[in-house]
Amino acid sequence: MIMNEEIIIAGFGGQGVLSMGQILCYGGVMQNKEVSWFPSYGPEMRGGTANCTAIISDEKISSPILNTYDTAIVLNQPSMNKFEDGIRPGGLLIYEINGITRKPKRDDINICQIAAYDESVKMKNTKIFNMIVIGGFLKVKPILEVENVIKGLEKVLPERYHHLIPLNKEAIQRGIGIISYERKLN
Amino acid sequence: MKELRLMKGNEALAEAAIRAGADAYFGYPITPQSEIIEYLMAQNTEERTGMAVLQAESEIAAINMVYGAAGCGKKAITSSSSPGISLKQEGLSYIAGAELPCVVVNITRGGPGLGTIQPSQSDYFQAVKGGGHGDYKLIVLAPATVQETVDYVKLAFDLAFKYRNPVMILSDGIIGQMMEKVELFEQIPRSDKEYDWATLGKKPGKDHVIITSLQLQPEEQEKVNLRLQEKYREVEKNEVRYEAYNTEDAEYMFVAYGSCGRITQKAMEMAREKGYKAGLIRPQTLYPFPVEIINKVAGQVKRILTVEMNTGQMVEDVRLAVGGKIPVDYYGRFGGMIPSPDEILNAFEQKGG
Numbered sequence: 001m002i003m004n005e006e007i008i009i010a011g012f013g014g015q016g017v018l019s020m021g022q023i024l025c026y027g028g029v030m031q032n033k034e035v036s037w038f039p040s041y042g043p044e045m046r047g048g049t050a051n052c053t054a055i056i057s058d059e060k061i062s063s064p065i066l067n068t069y070d071t072a073i074v075l076n077q078p079s080m081n082k083f084e085d086g087i088r089p090g091g092l093l094i095y096e097i098n099g100i101t102r103k104p105k106r107d108d109i110n111i112c113q114i115a116a117y118d119e120s121v122k123m124k125n126t127k128i129f130n131m132i133v134i135g136g137f138l139k140v141k142p143i144l145e146v147e148n149v150i151k152g153l154e155k156v157l158p159e160r161y162h163h164l165i166p167l168n169k170e171a172i173q174r175g176i177g178i179i180s181y182e183r184k185l186n
Numbered sequence: 187m188k189e190l191r192l193m194k195g196n197e198a199l200a201e202a203a204i205r206a207g208a209d210a211y212f213g214y215p216i217t218p219q220s221e222i223i224e225y226l227m228a229q230n231t232e233e234r235t236g237m238a239v240l241q242a243e244s245e246i247a248a249i250n251m252v253y254g255a256a257g258c259g260k261k262a263i264t265s266s267s268s269p270g271i272s273l274k275q276e277g278l279s280y281i282a283g284a285e286l287p288c289v290v291v292n293i294t295r296g297g298p299g300l301g302t303i304q305p306s307q308s309d310y311f312q313a314v315k316g317g318g319h320g321d322y323k324l325i326v327l328a329p330a331t332v333q334e335t336v337d338y339v340k341l342a343f344d345l346a347f348k349y350r351n352p353v354m355i356l357s358d359g360i361i362g363q364m365m366e367k368v369e370l371f372e373q374i375p376r377s378d379k380e381y382d383w384a385t386l387g388k389k390p391g392k393d394h395v396i397i398t399s400l401q402l403q404p405e406e407q408e409k410v411n412l413r414l415q416e417k418y419r420e421v422e423k424n425e426v427r428y429e430a431y432n433t434e435d436a437e438y439m440f441v442a443y444g445s446c447g448r449i450t451q452k453a454m455e456m457a458r459e460k461g462y463k464a465g466l467i468r469p470q471t472l473y474p475f476p477v478e479i480i481n482k483v484a485g486q487v488k489r490i491l492t493v494e495m496n497t498g499q500m501v502e503d504v505r506l507a508v509g510g511k512i513p514v515d516y517y518g519r520f521g522g523m524i525p526s527p528d529e530i531l532n533a534f535e536q537k538g539g
Contacts, residue, residue, distance in 0.1 A: 022192065022365065025365060026192045029190055029191075029192050034367065035192065035365075035366065035367055036364055036365065036366050037192070037364060037365035037366075038364045038365075041217070041218060041359070041363050061366075061448075062448045062449065062452035062455070062527070063448060063449040063451075063526070063527055064364045064366075064445075064448075065360065065449070065524050065526070066526070067526045152192075155191075155192065
C-alpha cells in the first residue's frame with residue numbers, strides 16, 4: 001500500500017514543534033521517503049502559537065500546504081481549537097494532556113493522549129518533551145523506523161549536542177510506552 | 187549515490203550560490219528570505235571559496251554593488267522579497283541596458299506596498315514585463331521545489347553569462363521557507379576568466395572597455411534596443427522550459443507555475459480521479475514564456491484554467507498564447523493566502539470543468 005502521511009504539529013513557540021516536524025522529515029529522508037516540511041513563519045512565531053506541516057510519502061509530494069490532515073499533534077488549547085476540525089474522518093488526533101483544558105469533540109477520529117510533559121519531568125529534562133511526543137506518534141502510526149528517526153535527529157541536532165542522542169532515544173521509547181487511546185475507531 | 191539533505195529553500199539556494207562558484211552576494215535582509223544572507227554569513231564563504239558576502243546598507247546599494255561586480259565579469263547575485271525587489275528595479279534596468287550578467291532572487295510576498303510576509307505570486311508582471319524602465323527583459327526562472335531552486339541557481343548563472351543579461355529566480359515564501367529533500371551539485375570552482383567586455387583596467391595595446399547604459403545619440407540607443415531585441419529572440423528560441431503532465435489525452439488544461447504549480451498538480455490529479463481528462467502545463471521559464479506548447483494544446487483541449495497566487499497576471503500571457511481559440515479562465519488566491527487543491531478543483535468544476 002502506498003504510504004502518504006500528512007501531519008500538522010502545533011503548540012506554543014519553544015515547545016519544539018518545528019523541530020519535531022524536521023526530525024520526522026529527516027527520518028523520512030533516511031528511510032528513502034519523499035518529505036516536505038512547512039513552518040508557520042512570521043509574527044505568529046514570536047511568543048504565540050507555532051505550527052508546521054510535515055508530509056512523509058512514498059510518492060512525490062505536490063502540495064506542501066494542507067487544509068486537512070491525517071494526523072494532528074496538538075500541544076496546547078489554541079492549537080486544538082484551530083486544528084481539530086481539519087483532521088480527516090478516520091484520522092488521528094494526539095494531544096498533550098497538560099496543554100489541554102477542553103477535551104476534543106470529534107467522534108469520527110482516533111484520539112490519543114500523552115502526558116509527555118510529566119514524563120519529561122520524570123526524566124529530569126523538559127527539553128526532550130517533544131521527543132516523547134514523537135515516540136507516542138510512532139507507536140500509533142509506525143510509518144518510520146525509530147532507528148531512522150534517530151539518524152534524522154543526528155542530522156537536525158548540531159554536533160555539540162550529539163551527546164544527548166541516547167537521552168533522546170530513551171525519550172522516544174518512553175513516548176512509545178505511555179501513549180494511550182482515548183477513543184479508537186473500529 | 188550523492189548525499190541527500192533536508193534543506194530549507196532559502197538555505198539551499200544560498201548553498202547553491204556558493205557551489206555555483208559565485209564571486210559575490212550583496213543583499214539586505216527582508217522576510218521571507220533573510221535565511222539566504224544568514225546562511226551565507228554563517229558559511230564563512232571567504233574561507234570556503236573566497237566568495238564575498240556583504241550586507242549592504244539598502245537594497246539599492248546591493249543591486250548597484252552587483253552592477254559593479256558584474257561589470258568586472260564576476261558572478262554576482264542578490265536576493266530580496268517583493269518590496270525590496272521594487273527598490274532594485276532602477277539598478278536592474280541599468281544592468282540590462284549595460285548588458286551585464288547577474289542573478290536576482292525574488293522570494294515573493296503579498297503586496298502592494300509593504301503588503302504581507304506570506305507567500306504570493308503578485309510580482310509576475312514586474313518580473314516578466316520589465317519592472318524597471320525601458321525596453322528590456324529579464325530571463326525569469328520559476329522553481330517549484332527546493333531541488334529546482336538549487337538547480338536553477340546554477341542555470342541562472344549560465345544563462346546570465348551566455349546572454350549577458352540579468353536572470354531572475356522568481357520564487358515565493360512557500361519554496362523559500364519549506365524544507366525538502368535536496369541533492370546538491372558539486373562545488374564549481376570560482377572562475378578567474380577575464381572577459382573582453384569586462385572593465386579590469388586598460389591593457390596595453392587594447393581599447394578602453396566602456397560599460398554604460400547611457401547613449402546620448404538616439405541612433406545609438408536604437409541600435410542598442412535592436413541588439414537587445416535580437417538577443418531576446420534568441421532567448422525565446424533556445425531557453426523555453428516547462429513541464430507538461432497528462433497532455434496526451436487531455437480535454438482540460440491547467441496552467442500554473444512555481445509553488446502554485448505543484449498545488450495545482452494535486453488538483454489536476456484529483457480531477458483525473460473524478461473522471462475529468464485534465465492535464466497541467468507548468469512553465470519553468472516565465473520569460474521566455476512557453477507559448478508554443480500552450481498554443482498547441484489550445485487546439486486540443488476545451489478550456490484552460492490558470493491558477494495563480496495573484497489576482498490574475500499570467501492568465502494574460504496564456505490568453506495571448508491561446509490566441510482566442512478557446513476560453514481561458516483564472517482562479518487564484520492572493521495577499522498571502524494559498525489555494526488548496528480542493529479549492530482549485532472546486533473552481534475548475536464551477537467553470538464547467
